[in-house]
Amino acid sequence: MFSLDLAVNAVVAGLLLGGFYAAVTIGVTISFGMLDIVNIAHPAFIMLGSFVAYIVNSNFGVDPILIGAVMAPVFFLVGMAAYQIYFYAFEQRGEESIQGLAFFFGLLFVGEVALILAFGVDYRFVEAPYIGPSLHYGFVDLPLRMLIPCIVSLVMLGLLQVFLGRTFIGRAILAVSQDRLALQLMAANPSRIKRIAFGISIATASVAGALLIIIQPVEPSIGRDYIGRIFAICVLGGMTSFPGMLAGAMLIGIVESITATFYGPSWAPAVAFGFLLLTLAVRPAGILGR
Amino acid sequence: MPPLLEVSGLGKRFGGFVALEGIDLSVDTGERLGLIGPNGSGKSTLVNCLSGALHHDSGNITFDGRAIDGLPAYQRTRLGLARSFQLPKPFRSLSLVDNLRIPLLYTVNARPGARLSDGAISERCLALLDDVGLADKAGRLPRDLTQVEMRKLELARAVASAPRLLFADETMAGLSPSEVEEILVVLVRLNEQGITIVLIEHIMRAVMSFSTRLVVLVAGQKIADGAPQEAIRNPEVERAYLGE
Amino acid sequence: MGTAKFWAVSFVVAAAVLVLTRGLIGNEYFFFAGYVVLQYIVLSTAWNILGGYTGYTNFGVGAFFAVGAYSSVVLHKLSSLPVPVMILVAGLTSGILGFGMGYLTLRLKGVFFAIATLALAIVAQTLIVNWDFVGGSRGIYVIRPQQAPLYGSYVQYLYSLMLILAWVSVAIARTIERSRLGLGLNAIRDDEAAAEAGGVPTLRLKLISTTLSGALMGMSGAPLPYYVTYLDPASSFNLSYAVNSVAMPLIGGMTSWVGPIIGAVLLGTIQQLATVTISSALNLLIVGVLLILFVVIAPNGIVGLVQARRRARLR
Numbered sequence: 001m002f003s004l005d006l007a008v009n010a011v012v013a014g015l016l017l018g019g020f021y022a023a024v025t026i027g028v029t030i031s032f033g034m035l036d037i038v039n040i041a042h043p044a045f046i047m048l049g050s051f052v053a054y055i056v057n058s059n060f061g062v063d064p065i066l067i068g069a070v071m072a073p074v075f076f077l078v079g080m081a082a083y084q085i086y087f088y089a090f091e092q093r094g095e096e097s098i099q100g101l102a103f104f105f106g107l108l109f110v111g112e113v114a115l116i117l118a119f120g121v122d123y124r125f126v127e128a129p130y131i132g133p134s135l136h137y138g139f140v141d142l143p144l145r146m147l148i149p150c151i152v153s154l155v156m157l158g159l160l161q162v163f164l165g166r167t168f169i170g171r172a173i174l175a176v177s178q179d180r181l182a183l184q185l186m187a188a189n190p191s192r193i194k195r196i197a198f199g200i201s202i203a204t205a206s207v208a209g210a211l212l213i214i215i216q217p218v219e220p221s222i223g224r225d226y227i228g229r230i231f232a233i234c235v236l237g238g239m240t241s242f243p244g245m246l247a248g249a250m251l252i253g254i255v256e257s258i259t260a261t262f263y264g265p266s267w268a269p270a271v272a273f274g275f276l277l278l279t280l281a282v283r284p285a286g287i288l289g290r
Numbered sequence: 291m292p293p294l295l296e297v298s299g300l301g302k303r304f305g306g307f308v309a310l311e312g313i314d315l316s317v318d319t320g321e322r323l324g325l326i327g328p329n330g331s332g333k334s335t336l337v338n339c340l341s342g343a344l345h346h347d348s349g350n351i352t353f354d355g356r357a358i359d360g361l362p363a364y365q366r367t368r369l370g371l372a373r374s375f376q377l378p379k380p381f382r383s384l385s386l387v388d389n390l391r392i393p394l395l396y397t398v399n400a401r402p403g404a405r406l407s408d409g410a411i412s413e414r415c416l417a418l419l420d421d422v423g424l425a426d427k428a429g430r431l432p433r434d435l436t437q438v439e440m441r442k443l444e445l446a447r448a449v450a451s452a453p454r455l456l457f458a459d460e461t462m463a464g465l466s467p468s469e470v471e472e473i474l475v476v477l478v479r480l481n482e483q484g485i486t487i488v489l490i491e492h493i494m495r496a497v498m499s500f501s502t503r504l505v506v507l508v509a510g511q512k513i514a515d516g517a518p519q520e521a522i523r524n525p526e527v528e529r530a531y532l533g534e
Numbered sequence: 535m536g537t538a539k540f541w542a543v544s545f546v547v548a549a550a551v552l553v554l555t556r557g558l559i560g561n562e563y564f565f566f567a568g569y570v571v572l573q574y575i576v577l578s579t580a581w582n583i584l585g586g587y588t589g590y591t592n593f594g595v596g597a598f599f600a601v602g603a604y605s606s607v608v609l610h611k612l613s614s615l616p617v618p619v620m621i622l623v624a625g626l627t628s629g630i631l632g633f634g635m636g637y638l639t640l641r642l643k644g645v646f647f648a649i650a651t652l653a654l655a656i657v658a659q660t661l662i663v664n665w666d667f668v669g670g671s672r673g674i675y676v677i678r679p680q681q682a683p684l685y686g687s688y689v690q691y692l693y694s695l696m697l698i699l700a701w702v703s704v705a706i707a708r709t710i711e712r713s714r715l716g717l718g719l720n721a722i723r724d725d726e727a728a729a730e731a732g733g734v735p736t737l738r739l740k741l742i743s744t745t746l747s748g749a750l751m752g753m754s755g756a757p758l759p760y761y762v763t764y765l766d767p768a769s770s771f772n773l774s775y776a777v778n779s780v781a782m783p784l785i786g787g788m789t790s791w792v793g794p795i796i797g798a799v800l801l802g803t804i805q806q807l808a809t810v811t812i813s814s815a816l817n818l819l820i821v822g823v824l825l826i827l828f829v830v831i832a833p834n835g836i837v838g839l840v841q842a843r844r845r846a847r848l849r
Contacts, residue, residue: 038645089830097644098788099833101591102780103826109777110822116815224773228656231649266671270660273653280642280650343727362737363730373731381724383789384717392721395714397733451733 005139010261011254012140018253019150020215022157022246023208024226025233030201032231033239034177035194037086038097041104042230043223044111045075045202049209050124050218051115057126064126065152068210072203079202082107083195108223115220123217131214149211156207160200161242173197177240225269232276251275292355294319294455294486295340295371300349302332302339309335310510313349317455317488322481324501324518325490328530332510333490334376337457341373342366354454368397372453376460376490378440380432386443387428390415393451415450422446422476438469445476455486462493470496498522506530537712541705548701552694556686565693569761571802572696573754577775578782578794579703580750585780586788587716588743589723591644594635594651595779597658598628598748600770602755607668607765610676616683617695621756628752629745631658636744640737652776659771673766676759692757703750707791719743751779774818778805781825787837796836 024046031039052071053064090100130144164170172193212218229252236248252272260268293316300313310332317323327333338344340351342363351358353371361369381389391411399405406414419425422442427434435443441461448456458477462470474496481487491497497504497518504521506514508530514521521527535543555568577595584590602624609620639650663671682691710716718739721729730736759765778801786797801821808817832839 032645038648040645040649085830089833098585098589098591099784099829101645101648102784103829105593105777105780106822106825106829109773110819110826113815113819113822117819225656228649228653231645232653235646266663267660270657273656276653277638277650277657280639280646341731343731362735363727364733364735367731367733375728375731379725379728381721381728383724384720388717392717392729392734393732396718396735400733447728447732 006261007258008139009141010257012142013146013261014254014257015250016142016146016150016253017215017257018246018250019153020146020208020211021229021233021249021253023149023153023204023211025230025237025245025249026157026160026242027201027204027208028230028234029237029240029242029245030173030204031198033234034173035197035201037083037194037198038101039104039198039201040101040227040231041107041111042201042205043226044108045078045205046209046212046226047111047115047218047220047223049075049206050213051119051209052206053210053213054124054126054218057128058124061127063128064210064214065148065207068207071210072206075206076199076203079199080195082202083198086198087191087195108227112220112223119220121219121221123219124213125217126213128214145214149214152207152211156204157242157246160204169193169196225272228269228273228276232272232279235276235279291319293317294321294354296350296352297340298350300336300339300351301347302335302344303347308510310339310346313507313510313512315505315512315515317486319454319486320481320484321486322477322500322502323486323488324497324504325488325507326492326494326497326504327507330509331507331530333507334459335510336507337373337459337488337490341371341457343373364396367393367451367453368400370452370454371457372448372451372455373457374444374448374459374461376463378444380435380440380443380447382432385429385431386419386424386435387412387415389432389443389447390418390450393447397451418446418450421449421479423472438465438472441465441473442476445473449480449485453485455488456480457488457490459490460492461489462491462496474500537709540708544701544705544708548697552697556690556694562687562689565687565690567803567806569689569693569696569757570806571799572693572700573758574778574782574798574802575700575795576696576703576754577751577779578786578798579700579707579791580747580754581779582783582788582791582794583707583710583719583750584743584747586783586793587710587719587723588740590640590740590743591648591780592651592744592747593648593776593780594653594655594658595751595776596771596773597651597655598631598751599755599758599775600662600767601631601658602628602752603758603765603770604662604668605752606756606759607674607676610759611667617692617757617760621695621699621753624756625749625753628755629749631752632745632748633741635748636741640740640744655771655776659767662771663767669766671767673764674759675764676762678760678763688760692761695757696754699753703754704791704795706746706750707794711791715739715742774821777818777821777825778802781821781828783835784833785824785828785835787835789834790837793835793837800836 028039028042031037049068049071053067056062056067057064086103089103130148133144135142135144164174176190176193233245233248233252236251237245252275255275256268256271259271295317297313297315300310302310313336325333335344339346342361353369358366358369381392394406394411394414416425416428419428422445424439424442424446432440432443445458445461462473470493477487477489477500489497489500501518503516504514504518505512506521506527513526514524577599581592581595584592605624605627606620609615609623635651635654639647642650662668668674678688682688718729718734721732721734722736722739726736758770782797782801783794785801786795787793801824804820805817808820828835
């Protein structure tokens with residue numbers, strides 16, 4: 001069963017998948033890693049992004065990545081609104097961690113059920129010229145429908161890295177993530193900064209959702225598989241580090257891909273979760289440390 | 291008489307950062323030890339390592355003749371080593387009485403010997419609250435307390451476990467002079483009742499008047515240990531506090 | 535009311551409900567729906583021991599519930615043990631699972647613990663999906679015995695068992711609440727480091743909490759194969775069990791044994807009505823929306839609202 005080109009292709013596919021997983025996780029790296037907001041509903045926003053891409057693409061034929069980018073500002077506003085509710089309900093009243101978790105859990109669930117009611121449980125897909133063809137280098141296949149999302153994901157990552165490091169608001173976000181008290185003492189309002197950051201984190205879901213539906217057909221309950229993946233990658237990568245998160249995403253992508261190739265796809269969901277459990281048990285600070 | 295607490299070669303690192311290095315310390319029964327040092331010198335880390343909230347990386351800790359190195363915090367409390375927290379950590383959904391009931395149920399009653407009945411426990415909770423002047427708020431929740439009252443509750447809770455040795459971690463930070471006096475009075479009284487006290491503090495006036503011996507920590511190392519007036523005059527201590 | 539007295543009084547109440555409902559109600563559908571509501575009373579009461587009392591949010595409810603159901607499937611295939619015995623065995627297996635989960639994850643805080651429980655549920659589901667003996671992903675058919683013990687239909691028998699289980703779990707919850715263990719769990723919930731410093735053996739108490747909670751959840755799933763007659767991983771591990779187990783105590787009130795009952799009866803009844811009249815997807819939407827509304831507006835649930843009103847009137 002084991003053949004070299006099968007293995008190499010599995011690794012390559014895993015790398016491309018990992019690149020995409022980074023797009024999926026970057027939002028949570030911001031909301032949870034930097035802002036300490038346990039947004040486990042992030043997959044629901046990603047699924048929303050996928051279905052928005054589906055609607056516009058199937059009705060108007062627009063390229064899904066374009067849709068994702070254009071809709072990002074809308075998701076940004078939705079994210080800011082969600083943060084407002086969260087802030088009013090929880091941060092103002094002080095630490096109530098179960099309620100905060102329950103809130104996002106409810107959001108995750110409502111999101112999935114709402115999508116089921118609106119679209120049913122059938123798989124939906126988009127049409128684009130790069131879904132189908134592949135590049136070939138010897139025995140290595142590079143399906144465009146995975147290569148392009150991977151590239152877009154890395155571009156988005158790079159842009160966010162630049163934004164956080166070079167712009168005023170970006171650096172304010174980094175400051176908030178590191179020392180809330182210091183920021184308050186400097187009379188900058190942390191909740192305004194956090195609202196913007198949370199909005200950005202949800203905006204990434206718009207793009208990630210578009211990329212997802214390019215890679216594979218989607219149906220509403222797929223979001224659940226991603227909760228574990230996202231947090232596994234976040235923890236593996238050390239919570240706040242972008243490069244660490246990327247490394248973690250690639251690692252999980254490769255292991256999932258190899259598992260699916262040699263042991264069958266029904267074991268794949270367990271991989272990320274198993275990794276997560278292992279990491280949490282052994283090294284809660286992640287690979288590259290916090 | 292052997293020391294109540296004997297620490298030798300204690301070390302603790304966080305990743306690459308060395309928080310404590312080679313700490314030797316001994317505390318005799320009945321002492322009033324002051325522990326001072328600039329911010330970040332490792333005082334709280336030391337308290338955390340001794341009380342069991344953190345695992346130390348190297349060195350030995352002996353309490354009452356017994357090595358306590360591997361013991362979890364709750365067992366150290368049961369042996370008689372108690373600590374109060376720098377930022378008060380009350381049980382927010384429990385009344386003041388119930389806040390004190392916890393150490394009575396889980397420490398005092400967990401020790402070999404006569405167990406207190408429910409009635410005796412309730413009585414003792416009220417008595418402890420009365421000692422710190424909180425008896426009239428016995429049935430209230432911690433959120434109804436002022437800052438000073440929270441500090442007192444924190445102390446009362448540590449005392450409720452009937453400790454032999456108490457680490458009072460920055461109990462007076464941010465309090466007014468008269469409030470500092472109130473806390474000092476409580477601590478002196480506790481010491482007179484037989485509790486050995488290690489006072490970790492920034493407020494020099496309080497530490498100097500309270501301590502029979504002073505230990506100074508700077509950058510994770512002990513640089514002075516002796517009578518308060520002498521320890522203060524140590525040139526290294528001056529340098530640490532006033533800069534070069 | 536003392537603990538022993540509560541057990542006696544609640545037993546009388548449960549027995550009265552049992553006798554009256556089985557004696558007076560002829561509509562079979564009542565017992566189908568009643569089973570589900572009672573099952574949710576057990577699930578939410580069990581969840582609340584770890585969630586409301588101890589402060590640890592368990593999203594992996596499906597794992598314990600399904601393990602209970604599947605342990606019954608295994609026993610059903612290998613033997614002909616009566617259902618009450620299966621319930622006890624399910625309690626054992628799920629209890630062990632709870633202990634194991636606690637041992638692996640209890641050093642984690644907050645969301646990490648919650649995600650880890652979710653992870654465990656997915657891992658458990660993947661194992662069952664790949665286990666052909668119990669039907670794997672295709673599921674398995676379980677034949678209901680022709681005769682119910684004593685009299686009446688088999689579903690009425692299952693309903694009776696679930697009623698007894700509900701009584702037991704509620705009585706256990708209240709016993710814990712009024713005991714030293716309950717106070718210790720509350721202390722852990724409010725501030726774990728302070729509890730540990732106060733002499734509370736936090737790891738031990740947390741393990742007791744996860745084991746007991748898991749065992750009860752598993753027991754609530756044990757009769758399921760006979761109730762549904764067709765069991766598959768997708769439905770038994772369904773996330774809706776987790777959502778309900780979180781929503782019901784939260785909406786009812788997490789600090790007392792009463793809350794989960796209120797939540798389970800309220801939400802359970804709404805869902806049973808909605809499934810019949812509207813659609814089952816919509817009824818899940820209702821649960822989710824109610825959860826969000828309550829957690830934002832009334833985080834202490836209905837019990838909390840009542841307590842707040844009482845306190846306001848006293849002033």
